[in-house]
Amino acid sequence: MSVLRINQLTKKFGNFIAVDDFNLTLEPSQIYALLGPNGAGKTTTIKMVMGLLKPTKGQIKIADYDISKNRIEALQHVGFLPDEPFFHDYLKGVEILQFVGEMHNVDTKLIQDNINRYVKLFELEEAIEDYAVNYSLGMKKRLGLIAAIMHSPNLLILDEPVNGLDPYGVKILHQFITDYTQKGNTVIYSTHVLSQAETLCNSVGIMHKGKLVRSSSLVDLKNAYPQLSTLEKIFFEMTGHHVE
């Protein structure tokens, strides 16, 4: 049973093709970095995986549940952090976490344990009792991340997680992802910071103009382009811009 299986995923907005024939299979303990220039279709793909957008063509299966047919079962196995998380106006951070935990049918005691553990881990102790509208972007992202992992999903989908986090946050995030995947879970995230992606992830996918031009493990990718030393250079090569 693969964690995530995407087949021939296509999305058209009128005549504009946002995502073109996207194929991907993720296995447990994979850290997959989805890279691509602005407007390549990363966020659109992620939204389709989460069932927020309807694919024009193709199939998405999370833990072997088709997202369009068995949405509820599929969503039990995935946690999602969007690029700009906003929360309800009149709820405090801790209440949002309780809410999410409750709605995921997590045991009350476990909810409390998770809250205590992750709030401490992500250094949100001061802010957690505050209303979520008052948080800065970084704090919102941390809160969103905790909300995403509240039910300990097999698959974590993070859309530009490091955007907005301070260096401490980035370090904590990376450590967390490493630990999380060692337990057998999978993380797929999109990012623009290629240097960080290089150190953290073990698989890479590069999108360009809606197409997944390259998807393989990092090692394989590096071996395919021995003359290009960094991921950055490989990225430029694959997406067609040559920079001196």
Add this chain to the structure above:
Amino acid sequence: MSNNILKIIYLILKYSLKRKLNRIGFQYNKKKKKKPSKSRSALGKKGIGVLGGFLYFFGALYFILISVGLIYFFIYQLNSLDQIHRVLQNNKLPSNYSSSSLTRYDTLFNEKFDEYDLMMNEKEKTQVWNSTKEEFSAVIELQFYQAAPAFGVNIDDKFKQYYQTRIIPLETLPEKSMAALGNSQTICLLYLICGSLALFSLFTALSFSVKDLGVTDKYYEWLASNALPIQSLLLFRVIENAFSNLVNWLVILPVLIHIYLIFKGPWFLPIAILVWLIWSFLIGAIQVLIELYFQHYAGLQKAKLFQSICHILATGVMLLGSLANASLEIKEMAYQIFSPYFNVFSWVPFFHLPFLRAEDPFAFISIIILVKLLVLSLYLVYIFSKALTKDGLITNATGYLGKRSQNTSKTILIKGSKLNTVISFEKLMLFRNKQIFITILILPCILGTYYYYAFSFKAKTLIDPININITAFVVGTYIFLFTTFTLVQREGKGLWLIFTLPIDVSEYFFRKIWLWAAFSYLFFVLIYLIYFIMGGSFSAIFFINFFVVLFGIAIYAYISTSIGIISYDPLTTNEAQHNNQAFTFLYMYLCGFYISAIFNENILSKFYIIILAFTIALGLKTKVTSTLKYYFDKSIVSNKLTVFESILLIFFYISILITVQTISFLVTKEQNIFISGLISTGIMLVILFYCSRIFPDIKLIGKELLFFYRQRLHSLQLFLYVCVTIAFALGYLVILNRWNLFSINDQKLETFQMQYVLFAIFVAPIVEEILFRRILFKTLKSYYSITLANLFSSLLFAMAHPPASFLPVFLLGSLSASLYHQKNQIIQPILLHIFYNSGVIILQINFFN
């Protein structure tokens, strides 16, 4: 330069019109544009000074016009009274009267008088009197009724005595005229109409939208980039607002019609139009002023609070404005025409309840006092709620934007199953959201108070089995307008989170109804408690209507939620998101429809309406599920016609028919069912044509109407039709005759009208078959089984006809549906229906002539 300005004005109006159309649901552009987020504009302080100037100018102009109008009217009234007096004195008008309108009355009076004299018996005299009443304009008649008491004449006296009485000597004319003038219902009404115009403008002025603060659309950027002086920018903004106000003011069209009917003077129309234009500009200027103030001084949070207070104020004011209401004339006409089954206009305050009595000037004064009290109490509410916030009794989260809060309230540990979780969090958000709290507690009280005074002015009481139930229902559904209708809107930016949870999203929203329905039922209990304390009777009528309302509130909770979900656009980034305005009116329309179930005395009709409302709720629920599935995907446009929309189309047709009938009655003073039917069918077909651009299902109707397109109608088939219809009709008449179920009123047999025949044969079959079979039956077929679709569409069809003919109409509907299912051409059921109707009519003529 002037070319430029004209071009700019043209573009503003075009843009404004598009935005207006967009607001009311007409998508001129299929792609949903993402509106850019707001940014603060730089107009600010300077703008307020410039605008103040505009305000003074327009305000002055308006008041001058109104004063001129009032003076003219007084003179006109005095002239008419003078004329009445002369007639009373001399029995004839003096021939040296110069006024042209008087010559007509002169001749008429004399003719009628002669005619009256010639009549021998009472009956014929009454006939002459009645025909005279019809010929004279409403003005004179009204003035006769009003002036007569002042001259000491009992209005029940006969015609001749009026015109021959020399009661008052000439010297006392001025006093008596003034007294008559003071008592004149028309004068009071004029005051009230002006007053309600003023109140209405308050309503439009204060209902500025928070999202207009610093709005930067591409068009504004372009405006600003043209380096225009600040005065021009503001003027353009005012023009834009004025333009949309012009359209908003169509809502007072009934008042204008009323004024026209009473006065019919040549000066009325141009003055009315001018007043309308000037008011729109005035209000446009006020709106821009308010916008600028909030942009520069007070900020978004205060603007939101101000908006909700204004909303409450405006609602209260609008309700009071309707106290200055339609005259007896319009009301009676309306009741005459509107079928008891579909009293769809009952929601509109103008056709509703109170009006002043001519003999009671105190009523007018009490209204003024009431308005003052209301405004004062609302102001007190505002102060009070502000005080509450300061003490921290009700925590205001949005007030804390940018500031850290003190940790005053302890964290709440939520226990229980998912259902309870949803409600617990909703409760939590409710108690923290001060705005909605005020709205749902204060507004229903205002509404209830309004109904109390409204009923007492009409010399009926609130403490009446029907009236109390209406009040309970209206208050309940009004609360829904602010609570369940805006459920999705109040999720705000956290909506995405709900879609990532492993739950059925529509269930999540429907679950919240429990909390909000509780508020409606709370007021429900309060109202009935008042009823009990004030000694209302618990008769059968009361209990029947009580259950109607009980079910109604439950059904409408679902309807309001569903409409709220359907009308919300989650992709817009505006701070204060409006639901699509057209849907608010749709909801109010549907509420009005249900109220007719309470008015209606026929229990079967009540039952029908409950069933229909229930069906609508079900149809809406399925639509919600499909809407919520890919709520955030702007490229998904659902083109499939749903059950809800099919039923809605039927409603539209009936409303159009009633409206056209009303207008034709107003114009020709006669019932013209054939012509109105024809016009309504035409309008309906045009609407269907436009709908077919959205719903491809509807497109093929045209082809289906031409039966030669597919298959020729065999002569055998034709013969079969004729036989079936005759057999059917015969059976129907025999059964009804035998069991004495035949109600003659239903069939209009006494005065057999050609109009009715033409309507029944040429108009009714076409449109009924298209609506019930081609649209409703076919849609139901695609969602449910054929049997269910057949039964249900026939049931609805039978419910739209008089109850006496329920069974045969139901069977006809069922037969038509099966025929349509077999042949797939709409022309076949149409022909069947034509034959059936003809058969019935032929048999009626033969049997009863």
